Amino acid sequence: MIPKRNRLKKKKDFEETFKKGKRLKSEFLEIRIRKVNKKDKKIAFVAPVKAFKKATERNKMKRKMREAFKGLMKNLDEGVRIIIIAGSGAEKKSIEELEKAIKKQLVQFKFLKE
RNA sequence: CAAGCAGGAUAGGUAAUCGCUCCGCCCCGCGGAGAGGAAAGUCCGAACAUCUGUUUUGUGGUGGUUUUAACUAACGCAAAACAAAGGUAGUGGGUAAUUCCCACCCGCCGUGAGGCAGGGGGUGCGAGCAGUGACGUCUCAACCGAAAGGUUCGAGAGCUCCUUCGGGAGUAAUUUCAUCGAAAGGUGAAAGUGAAACGGCCAAAUCCCUACCCGGAUGAAAGGGCAAGUUAGCCUUCUUUUAGGCAGGUAGCCCGCUUGAGCUUCGGAGUGAUUCGGAGCCCAGAUAAAUGAUUACCACUUCACAAUUUAAUUGUGAAGACAGAAUUCGGCUUAUUUCCUGCUUGGGCU
């Protein structure tokens, strides 16, 4: 789990990131990202009911994504607000595959130092 | 061995590394705790909270009358009773309470172990549509044909018999009068259809009655507290600007929020559901929402392969259910892994 201070928790923050954030899409993931003029980094993970019907599946998906993201945290740019949304099909991917997919997108658009 | 019936338990473990949430402390750290039997469906029942009825009684109490005392409208608190709607239904018991649970009785089903969304009283199948045909039983099974066959000398001279084929009903299921019943409805007579409506039995999870239970509504997003910003208004300061306070309660935060009809264990009461007493224990409280990831070893089950080979054992590999707390409990229902116990029926061997 990501520590509390790095979670995107407030409803207002969340909505802003969701609406105004840049949209990066891949086969089974969607990332919304936005930079604000602050020093902290905040992230949230979403597993929609449409893609994952049961509560257990949603929990599992979110845990997988968190685990995949863990290593990327310290190299992230300051002030980023990220929401990562899992699509259907993502539950079959391993943690390494998820990590690669996230990394690829973030590096490509220069939010993450390698 | 096969098929089945009933009941119960279980929901992998240990270690290391990297993380998350909460709590504690001698706070750069260390220690402790961290999903379920169904957390699910939301089908019932309660706790708790707020709002809200009518009547009566008690009580507090501001105001009023008033010398005091006393009386008393509003309002608050407590208790009791109650309409409608709704619910329940063998007898007795359990519980905070239930549509739940337990014991027993009767009825029905099953070869049996056992099971039942069986259990107040009453009323109630002539409704389907035109037919060999009206819940079941009993009664009645008739008619027409130059359609075919049989029997027969002959079935197209006529009569009669058997089989097959074809054909043929009601504006159907009401109306009128009288009468019984609290009601649903019944009974009698007349008319009408039919071969038959006469009689008896069984039928409400559609109808009626009785007895009993219960004030009602909304649900933790209940409800309460603190309170940025903004602000109509009020007060203070001041020539004004301004500043401060009050009021208000939005965003946000906090409480509610986990000690409870609690768990473990011992003893007593009871056939049992359950209950009484003692001792010990504290056992998730998140909120875009923690309880995870990786590796190793050890168990258990299943499958595949190989070896020994009657059975079985050993080794290797793979796989391992349903499912995620959201105020808290008690039931019910549904999903699902593995195992155990007792019993029944049938077959085989000794």
Added chain:
RNA sequence: GGGGGCGUAGAUCAAUUGGUUAGAUCGCAUCCCUGUCACGGAUGAGGUUGCCGGUUCGAGUCCGGUCGUCCCCG
């Protein structure tokens, strides 16, 4: 977290108090019309009433359970 509705032919909807063979429109198929297509006409096929069980002489309808789907509160 809490509450409510709806599942009937390929599609959109009906079905009285439980009572005939579950009906209508569009679509579909075949034939006719035409030189051909459309239009038009005729005929026809198509249903486990979401699923499982119960009550009943009889269930789309009544009662339980289950699955799916849509909506409301915030």
